[in-house]
Amino acid sequence: MSDLRALFPPADYITGGASGGMDRIYVYNTSTHSASNGGRCCLFSVPAGATWATFELWGGGGAGPGSCCCQQPAQAGGAGAYSRKTISVSGGDTYRICAAGSTCCSPSCCGTEGFSSYAQGESVSGGDSLNVCARGGPRSCGKCFALSNTDNYYGNTCVCGTDSNCGEDFGLPAISGSSRSMWCYSNSMHYIPQGPYYGGGIRGSIVFCQCNGSGCGYFNGHGASWPSGGGGGASTQGSYCWGGWGAGGLVIVTYR
Numbered sequence: 001m002s003d004l005r006a007l008f009p010p011a012d013y014i015t016g017g018a019s020g021g022m023d024r025i026y027v028y029n030t031s032t033h034s035a036s037n038g039g040r041c042c043l044f045s046v047p048a049g050a051t052w053a054t055f056e057l058w059g060g061g062g063a064g065p066g067s068c069c070c071q072q073p074a075q076a077g078g079a080g081a082y083s084r085k086t087i088s089v090s091g092g093d094t095y096r097i098c099a100a101g102s103t104c105c106s107p108s109c110c111g112t113e114g115f116s117s118y119a120q121g122e123s124v125s126g127g128d129s130l131n132v133c134a135r136g137g138p139r140s141c142g143k144c145f146a147l148s149n150t151d152n153y154y155g156n157t158c159v160c161g162t163d164s165n166c167g168e169d170f171g172l173p174a175i176s177g178s179s180r181s182m183w184c185y186s187n188s189m190h191y192i193p194q195g196p197y198y199g200g201g202i203r204g205s206i207v208f209c210q211c212n213g214s215g216c217g218y219f220n221g222h223g224a225s226w227p228s229g230g231g232g233g234a235s236t237q238g239s240y241c242w243g244g245w246g247a248g249g250l251v252i253v254t255y256r
Helices: none
Strands: 023-027 040-045 052-058 065-072 084-090 094-099 117-123 131-134 170-172 178-180 189-191 206-208 236-241 249-254
Touching: 023 040, 023 094, 023 189, 040 131, 052 094, 052 131, 084 131, 117 249
Parallel strands: none
Antiparallel strands: 023 249, 040 094, 052 084, 052 249, 065 236, 084 170, 094 117, 117 131, 178 189, 189 206
């Protein structure tokens, strides 16, 4: 079975390296580690001489559920999907690119599904058409006894919205979070997934989290992992707590 290093050869991710001098643009909101990430869109105009482009998309993470009284989350918010599409392009063709924003902190018992990232042809005459997206991470809900929860939500790379097309050559589905809970708010261990990502600086996601108070949830001092990581769910006893936000998405365009 291929590992990620085989699927994403390092030489292909070095501008001007062994891959022959590819160029690359990154589309994302710079508020990567806060709930104020409103997403980012741009219009990419293919430079003269370029003949192909690869679009990589990470959907936004789902928000973790809040809690009140004596609740635990059945799952943390899920990580967004990943999609990759390579097409032929021609100088002057334009493509609309949008990276998902973050979800809001959730005061309610259910979080919200993450937003989708997408790329589509705007004005294409010489190159291929494009309609590709990566769906946001699934949500989760909190209940008095987390292990009795039946409201599970799973991601789907191939449906980003009504009448939309995933369109990828290669993709990874959105990932649901999970939890190991004992009783009431005590001993709640959460798995908070992050988006599939080649590179360094990725934090581990297993955390113990609980709080007694309000405001956006931080778990072990961190918010959601960017790009595309899910938000933590809240555990509480006798008070209420907001679930954490899901991180925003990312789009990378590599062309030559």
